[in-house]
Amino acid sequence: MDIGEFREFGKAAVDYIADYFETIRNRPVLPEIKPGYMEDLIPAEAPLEGESWKEVLEDLDRVIMPGITHWQSPNFHAFYPTACSFPGIVGEMLSAGFGCMGLSWIASPAYTELEVLTMNWLGKLIGLPEEFLNCSQGPGGGVIQGSASEVTFIALLAAKEKKVTDLKAQGTSLTEAEIKGKLIAYSSDQSNSSVEKAGLLGSMPMRLLPTDESGVLRATVLANAIKEDREKGLIPCYVVANLGTTPTCAFDSLEELGPICQKEELWLHVDAAYAGTAFVCPEYRYLNNGVEYADSFNFNPHKWMLVNFDCSAMWVKNAKYLVEAFNVERIYLKDQHKGMAPEYRHWQISLGRRFRALKLWFVLRIYGVEGIQKHVRHQIALAKYFEELVSGDDRFEVCSSSMGLICFKLKGDDTLSEKLLENVGKRKMIFCIAGHHNHKFCIRFAVCSRLTERKDVIFAWNEFKEAADEIFEVKNQTPKIIDEVSEKKMNEMRISTRSETMCQEKTK
Amino acid sequence: MDIGEFREFGKAAVDYIADYFETIRNRPVLPEIKPGYMEDLIPAEAPLEGESWKEVLEDLDRVIMPGITHWQSPNFHAFYPTACSFPGIVGEMLSAGFGCMGLSWIASPAYTELEVLTMNWLGKLIGLPEEFLNCSQGPGGGVIQGSASEVTFIALLAAKEKKVTDLKAQGTSLTEAEIKGKLIAYSSDQSNSSVEKAGLLGSMPMRLLPTDESGVLRATVLANAIKEDREKGLIPCYVVANLGTTPTCAFDSLEELGPICQKEELWLHVDAAYAGTAFVCPEYRYLNNGVEYADSFNFNPHKWMLVNFDCSAMWVKNAKYLVEAFNVERIYLKDQHKGMAPEYRHWQISLGRRFRALKLWFVLRIYGVEGIQKHVRHQIALAKYFEELVSGDDRFEVCSSSMGLICFKLKGDDTLSEKLLENVGKRKMIFCIAGHHNHKFCIRFAVCSRLTERKDVIFAWNEFKEAADEIFEVKNQTPKIIDEVSEKKMNEMRISTRSETMCQEKTK
Missing domain, CATH: 3.40.640.10 (Type I PLP-dependent aspartate aminotransferase-like (Major domain))
Known part of the structure; x- marks a missing residue:
């Protein structure tokens, strides 16, 4: 690959990442595939002759994306955040470029x-x-x-x-x-x-x-x-x-x-x-x-x-x-x-x-101290908002609230909350994981993505609320929060999930 | 930074890397600065307000480049290679982008x-x-x-x-x-x-x-x-x-x-x-x-x-x-x-x-098995050529030759070879380091950069030959290898080193 081709390939990759971030909100956060899915998608041996970068880049959608859990999705609330910012990405790229x-x-x-x-x-x-x-x-x-x-x-x-x-x-x-x-x-x-x-x-x-x-x-x-x-x-x-x-x-x-x-x-x-x-x-x-x-x-x-x-x-x-x-x-x-x-x-x-210091330098300079403070305060405020939503439904209880992490459960036996998390997991719209609080099972809701906004918090809460409705087989008296943007998004995502599943079935 | 800005920033960084590789052969491989050089170049605290990505990118030339030892330069023959290929760089960037x-x-x-x-x-x-x-x-x-x-x-x-x-x-x-x-x-x-x-x-x-x-x-x-x-x-x-x-x-x-x-x-x-x-x-x-x-x-x-x-x-x-x-x-x-x-x-x-597997996948596919074999055989052939050049000068002896690494020394006391390496190091045109062979001091010449060509091997050999001439204060009878490209390059580099030094002195 000569330098001219690298310019094309590198810029196409920048666009790929940018397009990914533009569409990430509408991708189901968890993948649909089963262990071993990739085996059928790529050959068992490395190719003898080199392939063009275009073929390889095209394979990202075919081979890689179906197996990605979207950590940067605003619907990812598992574990803790893993940072990913544009200055950080470019810092990483330049560090690789200096070699x-x-x-x-x-x-x-x-x-x-x-x-x-x-x-x-x-x-x-x-x-x-x-x-x-x-x-x-x-x-x-x-x-x-x-x-x-x-x-x-x-x-x-x-x-x-x-x-x-x-x-x-x-x-x-x-x-x-x-x-x-x-x-x-x-x-x-x-x-x-x-x-x-x-x-x-x-x-x-x-x-x-x-x-x-x-x-x-x-x-x-x-x-x-x-x-x-x-x-x-x-x-x-x-x-x-x-x-x-x-x-x-x-x-x-x-x-x-x-x-x-x-x-x-x-x-x-x-x-x-x-x-x-x-x-x-x-x-x-x-x-x-x-x-x-x-x-x-x-x-x-x-x-x-x-x-x-x-x-x-x-x-x-x-x-x-x-x-x-x-x-x-x-x-x-x-x-x-x-x-x-x-x-x-x-x-x-x-x-x-x-050269890890390079990306740190980029982030500190391009965000500035105020930019980082703003990010931290914003994410804590979103968590507090989720806490409010949980507290407003008397079937739920908040176990702990600290920084960008809310731990909560359904009142009553642990098995109820386990069932709740399992059901929400099956829908693959948001990703939360289990935790323990004071020896009891709880659900961890962490504000992770820097893209998460108030509408995403509402979206996540509605996922839990609906799953709870299913468990109790009666709707809670608390009215569902009506948020036009979030409703529209939920509908779009359901459509996109359905059509993706159909595509996958077709190609089998 | 929004997605549009990232597209600009990312592509400018791709060009920065491409330009770097286009000019790397003409940069002195070792930096001219002294420990602590950077302290005067950047502030003691992180900026309160965010800066523009253009300012940050411009600072690469002012702050970072003067302190880079160019591992990817064709004149870098120290240690062993550290890989850096275009498919590898793009793989690293995408891995950062998925986050x-x-x-x-x-x-x-x-x-x-x-x-x-x-x-x-x-x-x-x-x-x-x-x-x-x-x-x-x-x-x-x-x-x-x-x-x-x-x-x-x-x-x-x-x-x-x-x-x-x-x-x-x-x-x-x-x-x-x-x-x-x-x-x-x-x-x-x-x-x-x-x-x-x-x-x-x-x-x-x-x-x-x-x-x-x-x-x-x-x-x-x-x-x-x-x-x-x-x-x-x-x-x-x-x-x-x-x-x-x-x-x-x-x-x-x-x-x-x-x-x-x-x-x-x-x-x-x-x-x-x-x-x-x-x-x-x-x-x-x-x-x-x-x-x-x-x-x-x-x-x-x-x-x-x-x-x-x-x-x-x-x-x-x-x-x-x-x-x-x-x-x-x-x-x-x-x-x-x-x-x-x-x-x-x-x-x-x-x-x-x-996601380290991504860059490995990119390299294996874009080079193909044959591309990697060609790279290995080419670098071994270049090392063998250097060995021939050393063997042709009876003041030198080859201590060992294996894969892309030649160890050699001046005949006689270790101090002669130590002096030789020191003098070559001072000129900063090529970078080689010391080793030991059979309890004796030797100089390691490793073919490292994927950009290294026959002319660079000649260039390196001439550096050693001239330094030996200085030590012995008489020119060896072996005629210097006349290679137009390498002569031109050496002259250019000397001019560019001089003018860089002048610039640095000016800005102080």
Whole structure:
């Protein structure tokens, strides 16, 4: 493919993405296909001769689109948001176009330096104490990782390194292997699966402690667990506090947990993967009070902050422990700039690095701080509106409401809500998933897409309302919200779903 | 930014990349700036109000380009290639445009299914035994990871899981922590830094065993190390064999190491990060003989196979051990398709996954098998040509020649070659790095860019020849190769470097 063809192909791809966003609201959010659907659509072996880019691009509609769950659809309310913005997409494209590998400063100085500076921007933006920033005089700093899973694991390794170093300095009689065999970590039973996984990966048992009825890990629970484990001869090492849990977006209190970690000499890691973006708005920053106790902090601009995946922001108070856990030097990595700029390969799992800072820079500049604040406040307001709608129907109850996430259920037995979610799922018009609140089944409604508007919230609510009507076999007295736009949309979508299904049946 | 603006912005970015490739040959491959250069070029805080995309795009030339090391330049001969092709770039862009997160099958079935199918294509293409493929009946399969570093670490964790399971099944009296504390891994002293790092990350000491004078790990050396460690009470667990080492592209023999691993019940992982791409050509496939002994195999299409970073292909004979090492279930991850398609999140470190299979699919289809074979053979031929040029000058000696990598030095003391590399580096016209061959310093010349042609090889050789002339203060008798194109290019580049330096000085 020559440069001229690339210009055509690239621009056709830009139009494909633009067309996709223009039509996304009218696509059923969940695909209709069954596992293995693609096997019949593409050959079993790679083609011997090259094909034209036009053929390949045309196959997106035939092969890929039928199997896409539309995360950017305004009707996607599952999990948490995965960011996708136009500045983010273009940043990703240019990064691919430069095709460099940031494995050291000299391997492309701009890669390291833009990351250093944008991580300062970002840290200031969410009000992190200066000691976490690259621009501070101390050993702290920020780095972009691929995911919160990676970060939780990396922080665990740093915690392990620190504990071994500290105990050795205190003249322990234990060998390094003995120390490592006794280490133990803590988080709450509300933490993301990746927290437990970090324990598995790092060979450090992760105790998932029970939370209170709001999903919060209380100080006494942590303190008791530590005491218990010390009595068993174990060595408490690492705590992961959640600011915005996955099930209900609950917030642990760093002011409560921090002093215990300090006293007991435990590494405190803060996982604010989703909710950390809210700290861009001063009115939510109080939820981060006590962050000065943390050793490491993480949030994902690739969730709520409009930067395309992957962009997971991590800060540490002392990068020494990362570097010591990871540093393996080789002659082919040497350069004369050592020590003058961070060598981020020692802060992460892989040797190679993509130019992730570019998309972060694009998003921060093109949206501006005000643009991001507006986005956060808008999505929280939409969630509140959904909460109002649920509260207005006396068959339902709201279990929790925090940031852009509402958890709710039908009053009565869990099976009713399970049935409700199942029925809504079958219609494939909106996508919500299950959660737990206070040991009870609930439905999570998260405002995810940056395209979601008030009419989409009404649309989603009507889906639940109608499914509830079917379950109870009587219509609720609450009048259905009449919204012309949303009614029209619903009708259009039903027509389009029907005709797509017909098409698929025809082509079989 | 609305959709119309995105169309403009996206297309301007496509043109930016196209223009970059049109001018890349005439840019000095290494940047002129010093650490910290960017601090003066951008503000210390993110802008309050959003800026226009045009301003941001214009800043690429002002802020980013001066700090780019041009990995795609035909004069880049450092490390190994990092792939960047037009189909790869567009695949990356579309993946960003869809903005999905492949954390489970239902989270976007096309993500999982295209990965399953393209990993079959790829496995067949390099002649892997069927038991490694997703399309086999057994428990084997392929998955795309982010980097060889990740893969080596993941395979180590699987090896650990298997060893613990096996020993427990054999009725060991050791506890799990005791077993883990005694495990030990092996590779050669020629292995990539990421292999040692995998040992650090996974808390399993990695013994880097000495190689023969060709950089190959011999069977007796491995067998003796295992014996030694068993006598010490350690538990040998994991071996990383190299097919194409980083320093000199040396190949361990799987037919030699495999039977030992089988007999001693060690997990054999094959790291063919760079050279694995060569197995696309049948004439190089003999170097992979014995792969049937391997438990896991890895090569990086993002190195030599034209798929943009990141795309690291991993196959395992039995995925059970990965899944068991990584599996953490949560209610929000449940779906009714469990077991019918691989849930790749259990095969990797992170929960989230990008749509990496898309760019792999694009590259395989648009180049075709023949296109990739042609690329590999062309680059090897260019390396051979460079070898000829070096051999023709009796002040030089070739240390090793394998695939697209030539290692060479000046005859005599190491300091001469160090000086040579330093002088060539100062001129910034080409980029080569140091290596070791048989405990001696050497210079690595790798054919990296897909744009490199015969004239660029001549250009590079002339750089070394002239630098040698300076060192010896006498011209070598070998006549300089007269190549009009390359002479013209060299002159142009010198002029452009001078004028850029002048510009930079002016703007200060």
